[in-house]
Amino acid sequence: MEITRKNFKERLNAIYSAIEEADFLAIDGEFSGISDGPSVSALTNGLDTPEERYRKLKKHSMDFLLFQFGLCTFKYDHSESKYVMKAFNFYIFPKPFNRNSPDIKFVCQSSSIDFLANQGFDFNKVFCNGIPYLNQEEESQLREQYEEKRSQSNGAGTPSFISPNSSKGPFNVPEEHKDFINKVVEEVEGLLNTAGKTSVELPPCTGYQRKLIYQTLNWKYPKGVHVETIETEKKERCILISKVDEEERKRREQYKQEKEQEELNDAVGFSRVIHAISKSGKLVVGHNMLLDVMHTIHQFYCPLPEALNEFKEVTMCVFPRLLDTKLMASTQPFKELINNTSLAELEKQLKETPFKPPKVESADGFPSYNTASEQLHEAGYDAYITGLCFISMANYFGTFLTPPKQHISARSKLIEPFFNKLFLMRVIDIPYLNISGPDLQPKRDHVLYVTFPKEWKTSDLYQLFSAFGNIQVSWIDDTSAFVCLSQTDQVQIAVNTSRYAESYRIQTYAEYVENKQEEKPD
Amino acid sequence: MEITRKNFKERLNAIYSAIEEADFLAIDGEFSGISDGPSVSALTNGLDTPEERYRKLKKHSMDFLLFQFGLCTFKYDHSESKYVMKAFNFYIFPKPFNRNSPDIKFVCQSSSIDFLANQGFDFNKVFCNGIPYLNQEEESQLREQYEEKRSQSNGAGTPSFISPNSSKGPFNVPEEHKDFINKVVEEVEGLLNTAGKTSVELPPCTGYQRKLIYQTLNWKYPKGVHVETIETEKKERCILISKVDEEERKRREQYKQEKEQEELNDAVGFSRVIHAISKSGKLVVGHNMLLDVMHTIHQFYCPLPEALNEFKEVTMCVFPRLLDTKLMASTQPFKELINNTSLAELEKQLKETPFKPPKVESADGFPSYNTASEQLHEAGYDAYITGLCFISMANYFGTFLTPPKQHISARSKLIEPFFNKLFLMRVIDIPYLNISGPDLQPKRDHVLYVTFPKEWKTSDLYQLFSAFGNIQVSWIDDTSAFVCLSQTDQVQIAVNTSRYAESYRIQTYAEYVENKQEEKPD
Ligand SMILES: Nc1nc2c(ncn2[C@@H]2O[C@H](COP(=O)(O)OP(=O)(O)O)[C@@H](O)[C@H]2O)c(=O)[nH]1
Numbered sequence A, B: 001m002e003i004t005r006k007n008f009k010e011r012l013n014a015i016y017s018a019i020e021e022a023d024f025l026a027i028d029g030e031f032s033g034i035s036d037g038p039s040v041s042a043l044t045n046g047l048d049t050p051e052e053r054y055r056k057l058k059k060h061s062m063d064f065l066l067f068q069f070g071l072c073t074f075k076y077d078h079s080e081s082k083y084v085m086k087a088f089n090f091y092i093f094p095k096p097f098n099r100n101s102p103d104i105k106f107v108c109q110s111s112s113i114d115f116l117a118n119q120g121f122d123f124n125k126v127f128c129n130g131i132p133y134l135n136q137e138e139e140s141q142l143r144e145q146y147e148e149k150r151s152q153s154n155g156a157g158t159p160s161f162i163s164p165n166s167s168k169g170p171f172n173v174p175e176e177h178k179d180f181i182n183k184v185v186e187e188v189e190g191l192l193n194t195a196g197k198t199s200v201e202l203p204p205c206t207g208y209q210r211k212l213i214y215q216t217l218n219w220k221y222p223k224g225v226h227v228e229t230i231e232t233e234k235k236e237r238c239i240l241i242s243k244v245d246e247e248e249r250k251r252r253e254q255y256k257q258e259k260e261q262e263e264l265n266d267a268v269g270f271s272r273v274i275h276a277i278s279k280s281g282k283l284v285v286g287h288n289m290l291l292d293v294m295h296t297i298h299q300f301y302c303p304l305p306e307a308l309n310e311f312k313e314v315t316m317c318v319f320p321r322l323l324d325t326k327l328m329a330s331t332q333p334f335k336e337l338i339n340n341t342s343l344a345e346l347e348k349q350l351k352e353t354p355f356k357p358p359k360v361e362s363a364d365g366f367p368s369y370n371t372a373s374e375q376l377h378e379a380g381y382d383a384y385i386t387g388l389c390f391i392s393m394a395n396y397f398g399t400f401l402t403p404p405k406q407h408i409s410a411r412s413k414l415i416e417p418f419f420n421k422l423f424l425m426r427v428i429d430i431p432y433l434n435i436s437g438p439d440l441q442p443k444r445d446h447v448l449y450v451t452f453p454k455e456w457k458t459s460d461l462y463q464l465f466s467a468f469g470n471i472q473v474s475w476i477d478d479t480s481a482f483v484c485l486s487q488t489d490q491v492q493i494a495v496n497t498s499r500y501a502e503s504y505r506i507q508t509y510a511e512y513v514e515n516k517q518e519e520k521p522d
């Protein structure tokens, strides 16, 4: 189901209950860009540590916009032995909701935009009808703005309007505005003393003058008049003063408060869906989902923390239970059975023996996706496919039980080993980022750090190490690379032979790490 | 006429001749963002020097994308005493044209995107069918790439493939590829020795291996075989070797060269239109056109230079004759007659006495715009309106002549005073940037530079200077501002009275400039 700014509010309860009733959720995001270039390789290195990789992704990817979010909820129907799914495809855009809202700048990468354009992605829908959102900081700022305005109009007089040069308390009107304010007070007196006259509209004035009016009138007339700012047809802001009895005044205040609450909710917008996912505590499944998780937190919760450990903590608060189908498919017992873990290929392979295509139907009133005519790279569809992959792999564990079981639930102990481990792309020896604990620390004592002139090619490295058998090269930049030897005991020999070389230099990985830590400013 | 990637090539000659025959051109651009925020004021200051303003615009605006370009050509038809116009509305997008093309990143500003979305701007058309472009640097790089490839396949053997560790000349094949290359040579021998066999396709291999194949075969078989890279259905790159006689080989080479030239032209894309405008030397009219000019040069010629003077030089090369209708409308004799110089308002006022709506018609085959049903903020329409404004204002000069003239041409001496002066927004005392000479240097000896605590408001400044009559405040940031006094002889008095103040500080403008120059790192 397509969700834009136009139907978001009316669908929100349906979204909430889909999340509530689900056994698990699948998500996917589409972004305005992915990385530093079409070859991610300039950005990533096969021997990045988890910290390095996190910092690189944070630095190079968070300026892009997550502008489509797919959510697919799956609920198991025991009586019919099938999953019932509800797919939502959200269009998201940080529309400035009022004059004070942040004017977000985001980066687009032409390769990503071109890729999505070729998939038939509808940019007009995103930019014209995307649902707005706020992160938690922005939400509380806005809430404070509303509260400040409210306390002000309740006559509390906030200290921020005290002029630094004034000493006579908050209602000291600066000299140049005294005439103006006196005229306003005369108008109000006129209003109060004229039976039959119920309100008066002042001519447009500046924001500062409006503040002075609020302060003065709330102080002089705590009861009996209601002051509000209205916008004229010409979009100018005016003050309207009405004569009201106490009951009417309260009724108006309350109405205003309700409208403000609604405006606030509208501004928080799509973030409310993420809050609901988060509060549900449900298992959230994604495919190669590290960037999706990072973007979701960055855009809808808070700017990403500097340190990987803090990121893990935040993530566990927002998504207490995650599962990455790419990691699952790359792990025993699936590793041997699946030779291509890209989402589209994985979905195809998981329909064939020894796997079974899962029984999944769309809920009533929800359009169904057809996996035969692919709609890949619509986020809602990708989330759906990801859910299918998860179900097939989970059910595969059932074949090992005695008696075999057709259905393995999202709460089964059998899938717990895959929780909170997010696939790490292109790291040679660390398959995943462990969100709920320390990361793997593979031995790297067969790794060399080599620096050389920038004219060198991979073939030069092969030639240099030709005496050492099979090697694996991971480029760092154009004058350095990691070289993995197949035998650890050759590391020292390699380092020794390079001692007198002029054009290149070889160090052990341990030396490299040590030097790097020394370089780092504390 | 709407021009996208789909009809660009077939319309290009029509565009060229429209430019060639025109009396003057009008242009306008639409961008993915404008400035540092919805209030440009954080970015600009009413007392910026031209250098400061240029550097601020360069720093804060050039990451945005110019994605729609309007060009309207106007040709005067003397026999019918009317202008004939041709309007082109170009959609522009830096589509990566091949694997090696730059992957441009550009910034979008949500307020600008939202503004355009509300105007019905078609983002899908930009992102799916935008015309690509290259700046001059990128164009020559691409040309070199092609030339390198060509010289390579002609058997010249470029030094960049010489392995630094090898000493036996360019065709030394690294050890680990020797078997591979020997097999290729066997294949070719087989091909040459088998009558009736005309070509052989090698299995897919790496780019490096393809280079080795080219080098080896060009060296071993300078005649008799033709080597080319083809892409298989699976998008893998293979080498195809064909047996050819010398004539056929040359024919193929030439065909390839022509195709490469066409590819190059396609990649240069929209920049060719700018080159044509530039070469034509025609008068180019725009409305408030400084940012349009900066973006056009930045995107289609070269990154903007650091110094304003260099920018002026580049601009005079690209656009030898510019005219800004906003500057014209703000200058004598129009200043008194026009009270709102925004484009839409200006166009309306220039239809009324003492002005005359110009007689302008669309050329045959070109759709006409209707100024009654406004289509503002389509670049083609805005360019058209700008042209109308220019014609009305130019013709107004004709009323002063004896006998009065209905038509004043774009080449008339009467409009020369407006050439190459670009409107400077929100600078109090410098109306324009003078592209073809030194800028105005207004006296600023009535200006004070005031610093103060960040709690201060404009009203505090009014209060502080209340003894000095009328003042004008230009905020710099939240702890400093320029204050213009109405009388120069009060400057010293103000500075003196502040000598013992603790919370604020007053300096003359001259002192401010001096301190600023000292701060600057050289
Ligand atoms: N000097 C040199 N640098 C290279 C070579 N290949 C890659 N690099 C550098 O290493 C980085 C990563 O390369 P790689 O992992 O092979 O990715 P790819 O070049 O995008 O396929 C590149 O951005 C280059 O800076 C090479 O043959 N010679």
Ligand SMILES: Nc1nc2c(ncn2[C@@H]2O[C@H](COP(=O)(O)OP(=O)(O)O)[C@@H](O)[C@H]2O)c(=O)[nH]1
Pocket (backbone or CB within 6 Å): B039, B040, B041, B042, B453, B454, B455, B456, B457, B458, B474, B475, B476, B477, B478, B479
């Ligand atoms: N301390 C203080 N700073 C201000 C005030 N008004 C503006 N500024 C600062 O000056 C900058 C430019 O302000 P201004 O030209 O009035 O633009 P505007 O605030 O966007 O309308 C703002 O971004 C603020 O940092 C004020 O009343 N007090």
